[in-house]
Amino acid sequence: MKPIVSVIIPVYNEGERIGNTIRGLIAVDVVDSIIVVDDGSKDGTVEEVKKFKEVNLLQHGVNQGKGTALQTGVKEAMKIGDIIVFLDGDLGESSKEVYKLVLPLLNNEADVVIGRFPPAKKKGGFGLVKGLVRLGLKLHTGKVVISALSGQRAFKKEVLQQVPVKDQGYGIEIGMTIDLLRKNFKIIEVEVDMTHHETGRDLAGFRHRGKQFYQIMKVIVKKAFVEP
Numbered sequence: 001m002k003p004i005v006s007v008i009i010p011v012y013n014e015g016e017r018i019g020n021t022i023r024g025l026i027a028v029d030v031v032d033s034i035i036v037v038d039d040g041s042k043d044g045t046v047e048e049v050k051k052f053k054e055v056n057l058l059q060h061g062v063n064q065g066k067g068t069a070l071q072t073g074v075k076e077a078m079k080i081g082d083i084i085v086f087l088d089g090d091l092g093e094s095s096k097e098v099y100k101l102v103l104p105l106l107n108n109e110a111d112v113v114i115g116r117f118p119p120a121k122k123k124g125g126f127g128l129v130k131g132l133v134r135l136g137l138k139l140h141t142g143k144v145v146i147s148a149l150s151g152q153r154a155f156k157k158e159v160l161q162q163v164p165v166k167d168q169g170y171g172i173e174i175g176m177t178i179d180l181l182r183k184n185f186k187i188i189e190v191e192v193d194m195t196h197h198e199t200g201r202d203l204a205g206f207r208h209r210g211k212q213f214y215q216i217m218k219v220i221v222k223k224a225f226v227e228p
Contacts, residue, residue, distance in 0.1 A: 002106075003082035008084065011036060012038075014045050018045055019049075024095035024098075030099045033081060034055045036057050037072050037073045083105050083156060091196050105155075111159050111187070115190060137174070
């Protein structure tokens with residue numbers, strides 16, 4: 001019997017993009033279940049999601065952060081899913097590339113699959129965040145995962161039973177990657193032709209990356225005091 005594939009999308013104020021993200025997923029045969037966790041959005045996100053009868057919408061009354069939204073989604077997805085996929089809400093119809101994350105698990109080639117995006121179309125930061133992530137992974141695991149910051153991930157159910165979502169903020173992906181490698185799960189990266197909202201070299205972009213750097217640093221330091 002074919003494993004059941006459940007996709008979790010945590011969203012906050014993604015009313016302009018979430019509709020197309022859902023449409024892209026509906027068009028993919030490999031997806032069996034779509035769970036959108038609205039994390040207290042104040043725009044039209046909820047109204048947009050409710051247009052799709054194929055979606056199981058879960059709602060937080062107030063914003064609690066991506067990590068908590070993922071925890072809510074995982075709890076629901078585990079009820080039926082054999083393969084659990086995390087996707088961002090701003091992918092638009094490029095979400096149809098999700099099958100590239102799922103196929104290696106269906107073929108038992110890996111325990112976890114991470115999506116690697118194409119190069120950014122516009123200049124972002126100066127590589128400080130990516131350098132910090134590489135350093136953190138090397139220090140804690142001795143390994144390299146190029147796309148360790150990617151939120152586009154697929155897991156076998158048993159992996160999430162052993163490595164739950166724990167970290168918050170922008171440290172979620174690096175924290176989970178460290179935990180997965182410490183438990184010797186096989187991670188592979190696949191190239192996906194996905195697109196999402198990019199931050200540029202403006203004040204908002206640098207503020208975003210500064211917050212990202214700080215929260216990732218916190219997780220890396222915290223992991224130093226956690227037994228492998």
